[in-house]
Amino acid sequence: MITQRHQSKEEEPFRTFLKRIQSLGNNFNSKVKEFEDSIKSLTHELSTWKKIENQVLADVAESIRNIDDLNESYEYTSQSDPQELERKKDSGLNEIINKCIEQIKKHIKNEDEEGDKNSKQGSQPRKHWWEAPEKNVEDRLLVTAPELRYNDLEPPLKRCLLFLCVFPENAIIHKKSIIYWWIGEGLMKPNRVQTAEQAGERCFKMLLLNGLILPISKKHEKNPRCCKLHSSVRQMLISEATKAGLCFEIYSNEELTKKHNKDDKCPLSCLTATTNKQSVMVSRASLKHESDEFLSLFNISAQYLVCDRDKFSKFKSIKVLQLGRWQIFPDHHIEVEDTKFLESLGIMKNLSYLSLRGISRISFLPDSLVHLTSLQILDLRACHNLEELPAGIGSLKNLIHLDVSECSLLDGMPKGLGQLSKLEVLKGFIISRSITDDLCRLKELTGLENLRKLSINIAKGAKADGDLKELKTDRFPKLSTLTITWGQVTQTPPESSPEISLPKLEKLDLQCIPQHEKLNWLKPEEFPNLKKLYIRGGKLKSLNLVGTKQWKVETLRLKFLSELEWNNWSDIMNAFPSLACAEIYECPKLKANDASLPLLDEDGFWIKKNEANLK
Numbered sequence: 001m002i003t004q005r006h007q008s009k010e011e012e013p014f015r016t017f018l019k020r021i022q023s024l025g026n027n028f029n030s031k032v033k034e035f036e037d038s039i040k041s042l043t044h045e046l047s048t049w050k051k052i053e054n055q056v057l058a059d060v061a062e063s064i065r066n067i068d069d070l071n072e073s074y075e076y077t078s079q080s081d082p083q084e085l086e087r088k089k090d091s092g093l094n095e096i097i098n099k100c101i102e103q104i105k106k107h108i109k110n111e112d113e114e115g116d117k118n119s120k121q122g123s124q125p126r127k128h129w130w131e132a133p134e135k136n137v138e139d140r141l142l143v144t145a146p147e148l149r150y151n152d153l154e155p156p157l158k159r160c161l162l163f164l165c166v167f168p169e170n171a172i173i174h175k176k177s178i179i180y181w182w183i184g185e186g187l188m189k190p191n192r193v194q195t196a197e198q199a200g201e202r203c204f205k206m207l208l209l210n211g212l213i214l215p216i217s218k219k220h221e222k223n224p225r226c227c228k229l230h231s232s233v234r235q236m237l238i239s240e241a242t243k244a245g246l247c248f249e250i251y252s253n254e255e256l257t258k259k260h261n262k263d264d265k266c267p268l269s270c271l272t273a274t275t276n277k278q279s280v281m282v283s284r285a286s287l288k289h290e291s292d293e294f295l296s297l298f299n300i301s302a303q304y305l306v307c308d309r310d311k312f313s314k315f316k317s318i319k320v321l322q323l324g325r326w327q328i329f330p331d332h333h334i335e336v337e338d339t340k341f342l343e344s345l346g347i348m349k350n351l352s353y354l355s356l357r358g359i360s361r362i363s364f365l366p367d368s369l370v371h372l373t374s375l376q377i378l379d380l381r382a383c384h385n386l387e388e389l390p391a392g393i394g395s396l397k398n399l400i401h402l403d404v405s406e407c408s409l410l411d412g413m414p415k416g417l418g419q420l421s422k423l424e425v426l427k428g429f430i431i432s433r434s435i436t437d438d439l440c441r442l443k444e445l446t447g448l449e450n451l452r453k454l455s456i457n458i459a460k461g462a463k464a465d466g467d468l469k470e471l472k473t474d475r476f477p478k479l480s481t482l483t484i485t486w487g488q489v490t491q492t493p494p495e496s497s498p499e500i501s502l503p504k505l506e507k508l509d510l511q512c513i514p515q516h517e518k519l520n521w522l523k524p525e526e527f528p529n530l531k532k533l534y535i536r537g538g539k540l541k542s543l544n545l546v547g548t549k550q551w552k553v554e555t556l557r558l559k560f561l562s563e564l565e566w567n568n569w570s571d572i573m574n575a576f577p578s579l580a581c582a583e584i585y586e587c588p589k590l591k592a593n594d595a596s597l598p599l600l601d602e603d604g605f606w607i608k609k610n611e612a613n614l615k
Contacts (some may be wrong), residue, residue, distance in 0.1 A: 035520065063100040067093060103320035146236045149210050159186055160203050161212055162244060164229055165237035166298065172216050172226050174205055177326040177355075180377045180401070183295070184353025195424055195452070196376070196400065220581060220605050226328055240488070249420040296320040303334055305359070307341035319350050324357030324379065335360040346371040355379040359404075363387050370395040381427070382406040391438070394419030404428035405455060410457075412436075418444035425453040427483075433462040442467035446475035455509075462487070468498040476502065476591040483509040486538065501526040513538030515563075520544065524575075539563050545575040557583040559592075559604075563591045569596040582606045 019416045053513060106282065112382070150158065162184050167173050179200030182188045188196040188203070194457065207213045208224070212233055229237070295316070299305070301380035325332050345351070346368025356362060357379045370392035378396070380386060380405045387410065394416025402420070404410060405428035412432035416442045417423075426448075432439050445451065454476070458464040464486075471482070482505055500521045506529055513519070524530075531547055534557040535543075541563045553576050557565065564587050566572065573579065584590060585604035590597060 112157050126239065126572060146212070146230070146233045147214050150240065153206075153210065153212075156187065157206055158201060158240075158246070161207055162237055163214065164240045164516070165234055165241055166300065167229070168300065169231055169234060170228060172228050172328055173225065174326060174328050175201075175225050177322075178227075179204060180353055180379065181296075181298070181320060181322065183376060186319070186352070191357075197424065218566070219603055220583075220607070236433060253438055259363070298322045299326075299334070303332075305334065305336040307336070307338070309341045309344055312341040313344035313347060315344075316347055317350055318348050320353045321348070321351060322353065322355045324355040324359050325382070326355075326357075330358065332358065332384065333360070334358055336362060339363075343368055345369055348372065350374055353377045353379075356383055358382040361385055365390055367392065369393070372396060372599045373398060377401040379403045380407060386410060389414050392416060396420060398421065399423055400424040400450075402427070405457070413440040414438070415440045415444065418447055420448065422450060423448050424450050425457045426451060427453070428451055428550050429456050431456060431458045431462050431464045431467045433459050442470045443475075446470060449477060451476055452478050453481040454479060456485070458484070458486045460487040465498045471498075471502055472501045473501060473503050479505060479506070481505070481507045481509075483501055483511070485511040486514050503528050505530055507532040507534075509534040509536070509538050511538070513540045515539035518542075518544065522547045527550065533557070534559075536560055541565060543575075545571050551576045552572070553579050555581045558587055559583065559585045561587045561590075563589065569598060580608045 018122050074444060120321070150161070153161065163172070164178065165182060179188070179197060182200050182203065183196045190196045190199070194614060204213075204227075208215055208227070213227040214230060214286045216226040216228055217224035241401055258460050266424050295318060297318060298320065323334075323336075325334055330518065336359055342362075343366045345354070349371070351372050352374050354375060354377070358381070360383075362383050365386075365388075366381075367390055373396070375396050376398055378399060378401070382405075384407065386404075386407045389404065389410070391414050396567070397420070399420050402417075402423065402425070407428060410428070410436060412429055413430055414425070415438055417426070417429075424515060429440075429442070429445070431442065442456070445454075456467075468484075469478075473479075479502055482502065486572075498521055503526070505527055508527065508530055509520075509532075513535065515538075517538075517540065522544070530551065530553055532555045533551075533553045536557065536559040538561065543564075543566065556572075556579060572582075583603075583605050584600060586598070600606050
């Protein structure tokens with residue numbers, strides 16, 4: 001006869017699952033009773049078998065994860081009919097619960113049949129499933145769903161995930177900020193089949209698939225650009241980070257983001273991480289611990305940065321310096337009181353990731369920057385006061401990512417860019433109006449054999465055709481993503497159209513196209529692998545589709561094109577037979593003159609039936 005104590009243990013997995021069902025609300029009261037009735041018949045049989053333990057635990061754990069995943073997915077889903085949304089959600093939850101019950105019954109049936117077979121062969125009867133000394137069933141059953149998911153991860157994924165606990169609760173985190181941090185910490189390494197950034201993308205995707213981070217994406221995006229942590233996952237990660245020996249310390253926003261008088265001794269609002277669990281604080285007045293083990297400084301929410309040059313120079317072993325904006329919204333303002341502290345950058349020989357994104361009042365970068373021979377990522381995006389890059393930037397031999405986009409006062413690129421042989425991503429390259437020996441032209445980048453992503457800004461009044469002619473596959477063999485943005489240009493049309501041919505290009509983004517630009521070079525035979533074509537803003541009048549071969553483009557975006565016209569939507573479908581997703585937004589002449597234009601949703605999207613959203 002089974003004792004009450006044993007019944008308590010063997011029913012624990014079901015009680016854990018019942019609590020999860022009960023938390024779903026009154027709509028599932030009948031399901032609770034149904035499951036309780038099943039327990040009465042299942043418990044006795046479970047007490048007989050030991051082998052079934054792992055199967056039961058696996059089924060219960062998977063069901064709990066599935067319930068949490070489904071709840072989280074609907075939490076961030078919008079729909080015009082809330083009742084229909086709730087009905088779909090309840091239907092999904094019922095399916096998960098029923099599947100769990102049926103799976104357990106199936107396991108028991110199989111064990112019954114195997115038990116009968118063994119009995120006939122004289123085998124020893126099975127012991128109770130709680131009697132294995134190496135198992136602590138009760139402890140395992142009390143573990144929370146986030147912990148179950150976390151424990152299922154490989155060690156490298158666990159370590160990557162732990163870094164996310166430093167972000168504020170409910171913060172929306174840009175995917176790139178996370179990946180660059182991982183690279184800076186040395187958690188992502190390139191190999192023969194993927195770059196460090198691609199390894200980071202894979203890690204991000206694995207965390208999404210395990211439900212440990214929640215995707216945040218725009219409508220019709222297949223691949224989310226941002227994420228957030230569920231509060232329960234964040235709390236679990238804070239605890240796990242302590243166990244793993246990672247020292248994360250976040251200083252109070254209220255105390256540390258205020259800008260007071262000159263005598264204020266308030267330190268930066270920042271994250272610090274040390275290998276020896278010692279807290280490090282940057283302040284005007286003092287440094288709590290002068291440690292060469294200081295590894296990372298991450299600005300969580302400080303808007304006014306006050307950095308003492310002497311104190312800053314003590315961080316010789318720092319690997320990650322994220323002073324700039326990580327938030328996805330550009331209205332998060334950051335400014336620095338004095339830029340003299342940047343002169344200490346040159347002594348940080350281990351610095352791998354430097355971000356000054358969105359920081360105001362930085363006009364120049366010190367020449368000492370060129371001594372950062374370990375630097376892999378330099379993010380200067382939206383430094384609106386930045387006027388010039390160091391002439392010796394070519395010394396950064398390990399640089400793989402450089403972003404100087406949205407730096408409106410930059411008028412040209414230093415010639416040394418062509419020496420960055422490992423560069424994979426270059427955003428914000430400027431084709432300058434000036435033609436001088438000290439400025440870099442596009443032809444000098446043709447030696448960058450690893451370049452995968454390139455964005456080009458054509459400065460006001462610049463004659464860019466000579467530069468654009470350099471865009472050939474033999475000169476940029478790995479280029480897969482290209483963005484070209486025209487500035488204010490003269491109305492004089494070029495003497496000839498550039499001949500651009502990039503057979504390996506997969507994404508082309510053209511912005512602010514001038515009136516004289518006909519895009520005669522945009523031909524499918526020159527871009528046979530192009531999957532995404534975006535044309536946004538400017539005076540483009542026609543896509544020149546007549547007589548061209550067919551494209552392999554799957555996603556077409558046409559936005560803010562006030563002059564664009566075509567004869568009929570069928571021309572588009574004939575030219576783009578593989579088209580699965582189209583966005584047509586703020587193109588008034590198309591909507592006014594083409595009666596055959598397909599029905600677009602409220603955001604201007606057309607999605608081919610039975611096709612997944614593409615982005």
